[in-house]
Amino acid sequence: MDEVLKNMDPEKRDRIINAALEEFAESGYKKASTNIIVKKAGISKGLLFHYFDTKESLFNYLEKYVVNTVIETLENEIDWSETDFFNRLMQVAIIKGRLTLRFPKVFEFFTTILTDKSIDEIYAYREDFAPGLLEKVYVHNIDYSKFKPDLDMERTMKIINWVIEKYSMELLDDLLKKKNYDYDKITADFEEYMKILKKAFYK
Amino acid sequence: MDEVLKNMDPEKRDRIINAALEEFAESGYKKASTNIIVKKAGISKGLLFHYFDTKESLFNYLEKYVVNTVIETLENEIDWSETDFFNRLMQVAIIKGRLTLRFPKVFEFFTTILTDKSIDEIYAYREDFAPGLLEKVYVHNIDYSKFKPDLDMERTMKIINWVIEKYSMELLDDLLKKKNYDYDKITADFEEYMKILKKAFYK
DNA sequence: ACACCGTTGACCAATGTGGTCAACAAATAT
DNA sequence: ATATTTGTTGACCACATTGGTCAACGGTGT
Numbered sequence: 001m002d003e004v005l006k007n008m009d010p011e012k013r014d015r016i017i018n019a020a021l022e023e024f025a026e027s028g029y030k031k032a033s034t035n036i037i038v039k040k041a042g043i044s045k046g047l048l049f050h051y052f053d054t055k056e057s058l059f060n061y062l063e064k065y066v067v068n069t070v071i072e073t074l075e076n077e078i079d080w081s082e083t084d085f086f087n088r089l090m091q092v093a094i095i096k097g098r099l100t101l102r103f104p105k106v107f108e109f110f111t112t113i114l115t116d117k118s119i120d121e122i123y124a125y126r127e128d129f130a131p132g133l134l135e136k137v138y139v140h141n142i143d144y145s146k147f148k149p150d151l152d153m154e155r156t157m158k159i160i161n162w163v164i165e166k167y168s169m170e171l172l173d174d175l176l177k178k179k180n181y182d183y184d185k186i187t188a189d190f191e192e193y194m195k196i197l198k199k200a201f202y203k
Numbered sequence: 204m205d206e207v208l209k210n211m212d213p214e215k216r217d218r219i220i221n222a223a224l225e226e227f228a229e230s231g232y233k234k235a236s237t238n239i240i241v242k243k244a245g246i247s248k249g250l251l252f253h254y255f256d257t258k259e260s261l262f263n264y265l266e267k268y269v270v271n272t273v274i275e276t277l278e279n280e281i282d283w284s285e286t287d288f289f290n291r292l293m294q295v296a297i298i299k300g301r302l303t304l305r306f307p308k309v310f311e312f313f314t315t316i317l318t319d320k321s322i323d324e325i326y327a328y329r330e331d332f333a334p335g336l337l338e339k340v341y342v343h344n345i346d347y348s349k350f351k352p353d354l355d356m357e358r359t360m361k362i363i364n365w366v367i368e369k370y371s372m373e374l375l376d377d378l379l380k381k382k383n384y385d386y387d388k389i390t391a392d393f394e395e396y397m398k399i400l401k402k403a404f405y406k
Numbered sequence: 407a408c409a410c411c412g413t414t415g416a417c418c419a420a421t422g423t424g425g426t427c428a429a430c431a432a433a434t435a436t
Numbered sequence: 437a438t439a440t441t442t443g444t445t446g447a448c449c450a451c452a453t454t455g456g457t458c459a460a461c462g463g464t465g466t
Contacts, residue, residue: 031234034455044414049456155396159366166365193358200403210442237424247445252425 005051005061016041016048018103020062025108028115029059063113066106070099071130074137083143086194089160092137093168093190094183100172101181107172146202156201167193208254208264219244219251221306223265228311231318232262266316269309273302274333277340286346289397292363295340296371296393297386303375304384310375349405359404370396 005013019040023032034055038048052058077095082088099106114122126134147153171186208216222243226235237258241251255261280298285291302309317325329337350356374389 027230027234031230033453035453045456046415046458047413050412053456055455152395152399155399159396159399162369163362163365166369192355193362196355196358196362236422238422248425249427249446250444253444256425258424 008051012043014102016043016051017062017065018105020058021066021103021105021109024059024062025105025112028112034058062109066103066109067129069103070106071133073099074133078137080141083141085142085144085146086160086198088137088142089164090187090190090194093164093171094187096168097171097175097181097186100175104176148201148203151201160197160201163193163197211254215246217305219246219254220265220268221308223261224269224306224308224312227262227265228308228315231315237261265312269306269312270332272306273309274336276302277336281340283343286344288345288347288349289363289401291340291345292367293390293393293397296367296374297390299371300374300378300384300389303378307379351404351406354404363400363404366396366400 016037019037020032022040023037027033032055034048035045037058038045041048048058052061074092074095078088078091082091096107114125117125147156167190171190175181219240222240223235225243226240230236235258237251238248240261241248244251251261255264277295277298281291281294285294299310317328320328350359370393374393378384
């Protein structure tokens with residue numbers, strides 16, 4: 001399976017991957033239909049099972065490929081010298097936006113995978129695929145002395161994260177509907193939110 | 204169908220409703236299986252189709268019944284004399300928590316229904332079932348003069364809403380896992396978050 | 407002419423679908 | 437006690453969909 005995959009036309013591979021991501025994200029592993037996947041990908045049934053022997057191995061390949069791609073992209077594209085916490089999170093959100101343009105349903109796919117897993121399992125899953133990454137994003141080089149000293153930091157961090165998650169979600173939904181990607185406008189809008197949060201939580 | 208439903212044992216009706224809500228929420232209308240619904244509800248196939256002639260009419264009944272229940276509960280249980288914005292939103296969240304204890308998957312059911320609808324359609328849907336309610340929750344008797352005068356109010360309101368939505372979601376997930384409902388502890392924790400937001404956005 | 411290879415879609419047994427119905431059980435009326 | 441209605445069951449149906457196979461096709465290079 002592996003050597004045959006390496007030689008596949010990359011454009012076609014992305015089409016298959018996106019079709020499969022969409023179907024698995026929408027229906028979960030069991031109810032996802034290979035018939036629908038081939039229809040979405042615009043290929044024949046036979047071809048799908050030529051590249052991926054079974055539905056299960058397709059799912060496994062998908063998971064590995066897509067998780068690794070996301071992690072590598074984050075590792076490589078984050079500016080690790082950035083010291084401002086909000087700017088760091090903004091970078092992450094923007095990178096996620098670019099990934100969504102290439103793999104529209106990746107993050108819904110992740111959500112579906114993680115649904116029904118306990119918090120411990122989710123943590124283990126994350127550490128399995130990207131050991132230490134989460135901590136690195138949140139603390140490496142970040143200057144926490146900018147925050148007001150009397151804050152309930154645990155809850156404050158949760159609040160900031162929730163805001164960014166929700167904003168990103170609305171943003172990604174939007175990206176998938178309209179096709180244009182007005183980088184500057186999005187960044188400016190995002191910065192407005194960050195400004196409000198900074199005023200609220202920075203010294 | 205209607206008169207036969209009125210006479211149904213309410214405990215059994217709730218079991219059927221919750222089983223159907225769960226299955227529809229999980230799989231969407233088309234992929235939801237009536238076989239799984241009867242299994243979850245612990246009744247026979249025949250009985251489900253005795254009460255609800257078709258899968259479609261079951262879905263329609265569900266939608267009406269559950270939307271009306273949620274709206275009536277909100278209308279009746281909100282303390283409309285409350286003037287503090289954060290307390291108002293906290294009340295809504297707590298009422299949602301109580302509803303989740305009775306209908307564990309209602310809000311996931313709503314989410315599934317609304318997925319793939321455009322923003323305009325969602326707005327129309329809401330106005331169709333609960334005309335004016337949303338506005339009433341957000342403005343009726345609320346004292347907005349407590350907010351700092353120089354705020355970007357549109358974005359600030361979004362932020363507050365996002366925080367409460369996310370907090371509620373985590374709370375509801377939690378409620379479904381553990382069965383106990385430590386009202387006081389939850390309220391206290393919630394109030395901590397509100398305190399942070401008030402310090403950030405109130406004068 | 408041949409071999410090779412990516413690709414197709416009709417085809418398969420197996421499982422699942424929404425819905426029916428004759429028959430049983432329990433309550434209710436006579 | 438008996439007859440009647442009401443609530444409930446699950447085996448059963450025709451049909452759709454499932455994951456997966458395979459003989460055949462068209463194109464490319466030799």
